[in-house]
Amino acid sequence: MKHFAKRQRTACSPEHCLYLKKRRRETVLVQALRLGILLLLLGVWELVAQLRLVDPFIISSPSRIFATIGDLAADGSLFVHIGTTLWETLAGFAIAVALGTLVALALWWSERARRVLEPYIVVLNSLPKIALGPVIIVWFGTGSTAILFMTVLVGIIVAIMNMLGGFTATDPGKILLLRSMGASKLQILTKLVLPSSLPAFIGMLKICVGMAWIGSIMGEYISSNAGLGYLIVYGGQVFRLDLVMAATAILCVLAAGMYALVALAEKLLLKK
Amino acid sequence: MESENRRKALEFKDVRLVYHTKEGETAAAEHMSFCVYEGEFIAVIGPSGCGKTTVLSLAAGLLRPSAGEVCVHGKKGQKGIGYMLQKDELFPWRTVRQNIFLPLEIGKKDTPEHRARVLALAEKYGLSGFLRAYPAQLSGGMRQRAALIRTLAADPALLLLDEPFSALDYQTRLNVCEDVCRVIRGEQKTAILVTHDISEAISCADRVLVLSARPARVVASHTMDFSELSPLKRRESPQFSGWFEILWKELNV
Numbered sequence: 001m002k003h004f005a006k007r008q009r010t011a012c013s014p015e016h017c018l019y020l021k022k023r024r025r026e027t028v029l030v031q032a033l034r035l036g037i038l039l040l041l042l043g044v045w046e047l048v049a050q051l052r053l054v055d056p057f058i059i060s061s062p063s064r065i066f067a068t069i070g071d072l073a074a075d076g077s078l079f080v081h082i083g084t085t086l087w088e089t090l091a092g093f094a095i096a097v098a099l100g101t102l103v104a105l106a107l108w109w110s111e112r113a114r115r116v117l118e119p120y121i122v123v124l125n126s127l128p129k130i131a132l133g134p135v136i137i138v139w140f141g142t143g144s145t146a147i148l149f150m151t152v153l154v155g156i157i158v159a160i161m162n163m164l165g166g167f168t169a170t171d172p173g174k175i176l177l178l179r180s181m182g183a184s185k186l187q188i189l190t191k192l193v194l195p196s197s198l199p200a201f202i203g204m205l206k207i208c209v210g211m212a213w214i215g216s217i218m219g220e221y222i223s224s225n226a227g228l229g230y231l232i233v234y235g236g237q238v239f240r241l242d243l244v245m246a247a248t249a250i251l252c253v254l255a256a257g258m259y260a261l262v263a264l265a266e267k268l269l270l271k272k
Numbered sequence: 273m274e275s276e277n278r279r280k281a282l283e284f285k286d287v288r289l290v291y292h293t294k295e296g297e298t299a300a301a302e303h304m305s306f307c308v309y310e311g312e313f314i315a316v317i318g319p320s321g322c323g324k325t326t327v328l329s330l331a332a333g334l335l336r337p338s339a340g341e342v343c344v345h346g347k348k349g350q351k352g353i354g355y356m357l358q359k360d361e362l363f364p365w366r367t368v369r370q371n372i373f374l375p376l377e378i379g380k381k382d383t384p385e386h387r388a389r390v391l392a393l394a395e396k397y398g399l400s401g402f403l404r405a406y407p408a409q410l411s412g413g414m415r416q417r418a419a420l421i422r423t424l425a426a427d428p429a430l431l432l433l434d435e436p437f438s439a440l441d442y443q444t445r446l447n448v449c450e451d452v453c454r455v456i457r458g459e460q461k462t463a464i465l466v467t468h469d470i471s472e473a474i475s476c477a478d479r480v481l482v483l484s485a486r487p488a489r490v491v492a493s494h495t496m497d498f499s500e501l502s503p504l505k506r507r508e509s510p511q512f513s514g515w516f517e518i519l520w521k522e523l524n525v
Contacts, residue, residue: 173357195363
């Protein structure tokens, strides 16, 4: 609409310019403080280690972490470990989201199925998935399959519950409207329930990103011979805190990156 | 058949409706009989909670009567109905244009001819400048107007209006009411308006049906004898307060 665009494009008055300037300044300040806290923490950490106030063997230090990452990268094993964990996490995430959404759809479609299965979902949701670790190892062995299964298991229940919540929260007035037009259940699903559940879907993606990391790292803790979780456990066992910290730092960066991707998807999908 | 040459658009024959819940059963309507003729604009008023909306749900075929018959154009299976609700219920992720095409998509009538007819309707009633806008960018009155065009999109033979103005502020309500009545009369549609607002009923309708408290049945039917059709002009006319008093008393028996 021309006149909608016009309203936003009017020249700004001096007061408004000042207001905009203030807001920009505030944003810059927040970002500077964020970075400042990180640098301060790293600096203090490095200093404490360098001055031997605490034994760096126990607390490691930023410089030692960087050196460790450099060593791992030099012999190429870093990328094997990152690749392993990333694959497990992404595949588990994708399967949990897809399967969880499908199950939620089925439960939305049939109220009876929903009522029948509700207690199972509640119990599975509150069960700590790690309790199933031994069972999973016996069933799927000690390889990637077991870890993938663990990742899916951790994510799928949350995916189901969130999506079902989104589907059943569809505005009853709009359902009534479609029914009065003679819409079939399939039409109600595709024209109304799915599009109106988009925000719930995005919310579910965000939660499942975190769940997928929990699943894959937990899986690697139980049994693995590669991956960042493996590095952390191995580093702990041989008392190489540098290795533990290095793997943890990489994990932080990867998890933040994946969350940023979902946030980007949210921006693109919910533009309206 | 009928000696009268007016054809019946909707007929309730001794309708009874019972709601069942875990707590028990409630009779919402009992021995309800009335007729709406083609081209007629009917308003239905009644004490609050008497089941006015139930009448529309029955007419729309969303509820089946427990006893008796509901016939639309002499047939029991309902089709060709446009339902307009209290809230506009426009889909926020669709533009106004996509919203008013919705009934065509649902009814599998999404052809260029039907689209052209709907767009012509939108143009005729002042919506053409807003077709690309999203509902959130429109005022309450404009949104309700878009909802009306959507209601008319599938060219329904019978319009069911469930308090379509009650969510609007007073001034907008008078204006939108004026618009909606003009559109409905312009398109020569048969319409049933359910409202709790006596003045709205008097100013819009050709005939006002008064329902009793639950279980609802029709206790009176008054033909409005205004020479004016415009709701605002009717409100100024001398008969208006007379009708108001009569209906007010009937509601408070």
